[in-house]
Amino acid sequence: MTSHPVKFANRVARVKPSFTLEMASRAAEMRSQGIDVINFSVGEPDFNTPEHIIAAGKTAMDEGYTKYTAGAGMIELRQAICDKLKRENGVDYTPVEILVSNGEKQSLYNACQVLFDKGDEVVVFAPYWVSFPEFVRLADAEPIIVGTLPHKQFEADFDDLEKKVTENVKGVIVNSPSNPTGGVWSSEALIRLLNLAAKRNWTVISDECYERLVFDGEFISAEKLNRDYNIGARVVTCMSLSKTYAMTGWRIGYAAGDEAIIKAMSKIQGQTTSCANSIGQRAAIVALSGDQQPVEEMRIKFRKRRDLMVSLLNEIPNVTCVMPGGAFYAFPDLSHYIGKKANGKIIQDSFDLSEYILNLESVVTVPGDGFGAPGHIRFSCATDRDTIRRGISKVANALKQLD
Numbered sequence: 148m149t150s151h152p153v154k155f156a157n158r159v160a161r162v163k164p165s166f167t168l169e170m171a172s173r174a175a176e177m178r179s180q181g182i183d184v185i186n187f188s189v190g191e192p193d194f195n196t197p198e199h200i201i202a203a204g205k206t207a208m209d210e211g212y213t214k215y216t217a218g219a220g221m222i223e224l225r226q227a228i229c230d231k232l233k234r235e236n237g238v239d240y241t242p243v244e245i246l247v248s249n250g251e252k253q254s255l256y257n258a259c260q261v262l263f264d265k266g267d268e269v270v271v272f273a274p275y276w277v278s279f280p281e282f283v284r285l286a287d288a289e290p291i292i293v294g295t296l297p298h299k300q301f302e303a304d305f306d307d308l309e310k311k312v313t314e315n316v317k318g319v320i321v322n323s324p325s326n327p328t329g330g331v332w333s334s335e336a337l338i339r340l341l342n343l344a345a346k347r348n349w350t351v352i353s354d355e356c357y358e359r360l361v362f363d364g365e366f367i368s369a370e371k372l373n374r375d376y377n378i379g380a381r382v383v384t385c386m387s388l389s390k391t392y393a394m395t396g397w398r399i400g401y402a403a404g405d406e407a408i409i410k411a412m413s414k415i416q417g418q419t420t421s422c423a424n425s426i427g428q429r430a431a432i433v434a435l436s437g438d439q440q441p442v443e444e445m446r447i448k449f450r451k452r453r454d455l456m457v458s459l460l461n462e463i464p465n466v467t468c469v470m471p472g473g474a475f476y477a478f479p480d481l482s483h484y485i486g487k488k489a490n491g492k493i494i495q496d497s498f499d500l501s502e503y504i505l506n507l508e509s510v511v512t513v514p515g516d517g518f519g520a521p522g523h524i525r526f527s528c529a530t531d532r533d534t535i536r537r538g539i540s541k542v543a544n545a546l547k548q549l550d
């Protein structure tokens with residue numbers, strides 16, 4: 148026991164905690180007290196991993212795949228990833244251009260660690276996934292927050308981008324389909340961003356973890372456009388098995404990009420977590436190259452839930468919710484209710500509004516302020532249709548009581 152208080156490194160204070168995880172633990176805590184909680188904060192599919200993938204994990208253990216693997220990932224998995232990228236995304240890679248990580252989150256973190264430094268700026272579009280600005284800060288760089296256009300699937304507001312960029316910008320993070328908005332950028336917007344990046348020598352980090360959850364139209368990888376249109380931008384594509392195969396707990400994601408960048412990312416990973424878990428890697432080979440029907444079944448269910456969720460939200464007076472083209476979130480604008488009173492207390496922001504809904508109706512949501520989107524709240528569709536009906540009617544009831 149020491150009597151001296153711990154002096155933490157500055158980076159601890161600089162980084163914000165993941166409040167999406169906090170909301171999930173609030174829900175669990177209330178449930179453990181016997182409260183009937185409706186949880187719209189979930190950031191993962193409510194389906195289990197498909198059986199044939201689970202079986203592959205079990206076989207991997209039985210066959211002794213329980214040891215360290217190559218730092219960048221098993222060669223068989225990196226080859227399966229290359230085959231998948233060619234088949235599904237239309238882009239050719241070789242295994243030396245692939246890094247397998249402990250979830251895509253680690254690939255994104257590694258990419259920021261190798262590309263950005265103190266004094267650098269990185270464009271992040273708001274509403275953003277909570278981790279993007281933090282990955283940039285953990286690399287000692289500064290996120291530059293740029294607006295998006297809600298009526299255009301939250302694509303970049305290029306006027307705002309032009310206003311905010313400086314000579315210090317070294318990269319840009321794009322996430323389509325997006326968490327938290329579900330927005331899917333048009334090819335035109337991606338091409339425009341890639342052209343800017345090529346001209347100004349920015350690296351594009353393209354987070355495509357919701358690639359298989361696109362409901363209207365077809366998913367196109369940023370790198371595919373980059374190659375088809377000969378744009379010449381430097382793109383690091385980060386992808387995940389988490390959402391596509393309901394494998395969040397297996398922690399397998401990957402990055403594809405220039406060999407030199409992948410090698411640098413691999414070096415950082417080698418000195419932090421060595422390699423991704425071996426059992427998950429074996430299961431990932433089967434996930435990527437096996438039966439894809441369960442993925443399509445999940446997509447169809449998510450689309451039905453999205454349709455229901457968005458139409459119910461739009462039925463609430465003074466709530467507008469654009470139809471997200473992908474992922475499994477609805478991101479309505481509730482700004483009409485900010486500034487209203489609940490029992491004499493003013494609702495100051497979306498944190499207050501989310502808290503009010505939670506306390507009155509036991510419905511857990513995620514406030515938009517945390518995603519850089521004041522006045523909005525994120526609702527996850529990772530729950531069944533009856534729960535969506537019941538939960539949104541409770542939200543409507545809570546909002547009705549504000550004055």
Ligand SMILES: Cc1ncc(COP(=O)(O)O)c(C=O)c1O
Nearest residue numbers: 250251252276326356387389400
């Ligand atoms: C936009 C986005 N990127 C990346 C991830 C991380 O995925 P993984 O589980 O592969 O680390 C998530 C997970 O919520 C996400 O929403």
